[in-house]
Amino acid sequence: MKTILTTIFATILLSSCGIFSSLNSNTSIKPKECFVLGNNKHGVFKTHLTNEGVTLLKIYKTPITGGTPSPVYIKPKETVYVKMEKNTALVIENTGVEYASVTLKVKGDLNLGMSYNE
Numbered sequence: 676m677k678t679i680l681t682t683i684f685a686t687i688l689l690s691s692c693g694i695f696s697s698l699n700s701n702t703s704i705k706p707k708e709c710f711v712l713g714n715n716k717h718g719v720f721k722t723h724l725t726n727e728g729v730t731l732l733k734i735y736k737t738p739i740t741g742g743t744p745s746p747v748y749i750k751p752k753e754t755v756y757v758k759m760e761k762n763t764a765l766v767i768e769n770t771g772v773e774y775a776s777v778t779l780k781v782k783g784d785l786n787l788g789m790s791y792n793e
Contacts, residue, residue: 696782698787699778699780702776703777704791706774710777710791712779713759713764714788717762718784719760720781720787721759722756723779724777724779726775726776728775728776729751731750731770732767732768734748735747735768738762738764759783
């Protein structure tokens, strides 16, 4: 009985600490606009990003203090895995003339600012 109670208590404690937490989102991006994830002070995070739309996406990492990004292009229906450093934003740019659709599965620090930019 003691073992069962200890196991239940440990499970509740670990769950409340956010070890198993994640962010799942499907985001639409207007043509020629960007979605910015993590444009604030935060810890490390990682994401599986899937281009669900028909347009080519350009993604790049940019430190919130400035820096030169190196873009990666994501084809329609393609999935990439991205590890983000502390205080670095992930910019997802819709390069097409139609709406883009992106599925994000994020783990790690979830205290992330989110915004759209032209």
